[in-house]
Amino acid sequence: MACGCNKGFSSNYMLLKPEEVRLFDLIRVLFHRNLEKRKFGDCPEGEGEAKHESFEHRWLIFVSILVQKMLQSLSKPLAWFGSKLEWWLNLLSCNCNFGTLLVNCLRGKVVMPDEKSPTFLSFIGNLDRRVELDKSIKHGDSRYYGALSVMAAKVSYENKAFIETTVRDHWKMEFLGSYDFWNDYQEKNTTQAFLLRDKNVDPELIVVAFRGTETFDADAWCSDFDISWYEFPGMGKMHGGFMKALGLPKENQGWPKEIDKHSTLAYYAIREMLRELLQRNNEAKFIVTGHSLGGALAILFPAILALHEEAWLLERLDGVYTFGQxxxxxxxxxxxxxxxxxxxxxxxxxxxxxxxxxxxxxxxxTTLMFKHFGTCIYYNSFYKGKIVEEEPNKNYYSPLSVIPKIINAIWELIRSFTIRYIEGADYEEGNVLRVLRIVGLVVAGIPAHSPQDYVNATRLGSPDVYLPAADDHDKTHQE
Structure with missing residues (x-):
């Protein structure tokens, strides 16, 4: 990945450049405070020692660079393994199950998967195969936007044909396009999003769904683990990896308000599409959503709109819904x-x-300074939701939480076999997700990140959790 950039727009920043690291120099960061003297790190001249004096901060820098370096070295084998695993899972699906596959092999009638077909599922899709919206949650219900958003966020992981078929045939909405956007710093099309239009509601609604981190995409994981940041005057500090994924131009002064109209950078391209779509209907609204990395891009998108004083677009924005952000x-x-x-x-x-x-x-x-904001709806493993200022155990790693996490992971594994009998066939979990639930006995936070539980939460959770922060908003929808 190329990481050099014009930093003139920010006088305060901390940038990591793992592609320039040497093992010996990386180890030295644990014992020396001068980050600006390291080839793989960059911060304002004279600020490195003061800003990075704590061992905890230098340790996090060490871990961030080391993980990114490992991901870069494993990029091709990781992608290869992911593609083969997805192909195998789809091969089983195309032939119903392993037993039928063996029979078809003997008969010479094996059905082969097509990666570009509307039935081919990503690894994330194989964790939760649902494509239908919950028909009991209709427009006017306070859960409607959340239920639609989580399904759009989940489907964003799939190929274009799958997304189009789902939106058009299952949801009866208009598919506006699925796009691969350029990341100037990774020099690849690594940011994905799709747009749909729901004409079944009044006013009509446009949904922008950013794709999250694909399981076997090393570039996307590098964006997640990159703890670089920039400080923007009047705005504060923002995560560098996420901004690069959203479309931070490499050769310009930060976020210029206008660039080439036909830009392939996510922020500028989506903004232009929204301008054109919303100008055709003065009453239309739009919402933005995403899961994981997609959730980070979803909330940063209106942040840059605000930076550019795009009041007209912001007034048409009817909500931001993120999942596992x-x-x-x-x-x-x-x-x-x-x-x-x-x-x-x-x-x-x-x-x-x-x-x-x-x-x-x-x-x-105090080491990393990152903070959440907004209305946090927290769901426990019984899908009981409540509004909280911050999710419990906010930094995850805590000796006191180890035993409760294991107990909860055991319950989630048991629930995977019983939920279909309690809530219905639509909630049945497959073997791929059950294997991930077993992994959760060791690292509980991994299966809990699956879209399956977020879909369940929006469908089974009480609608009351939306009301305190959105009472006026919901009344507007119901009128």
């Missing part, structure tokens, strides 16, 4: 966003399920 900025950024969300009456719901590890990263402490 990591932290994206510091406390000052949170305050800036709270003011912007209040100013334009934009509901922002951040869904967190049980022990999901991702919303608890990067750390919220």
């Amino acid at each position: 990591p932290r994206v900025g510091d406390e000052k950024f949170g305050q800036f966003m709270k003011e912007q969300l209040r100013k334009y009456s934009i509901p922002y719901y951040r869904f967190v399920y049980s022990n999901d590890i991702v919303p608890r990263l990067p750390y919220d402490d």
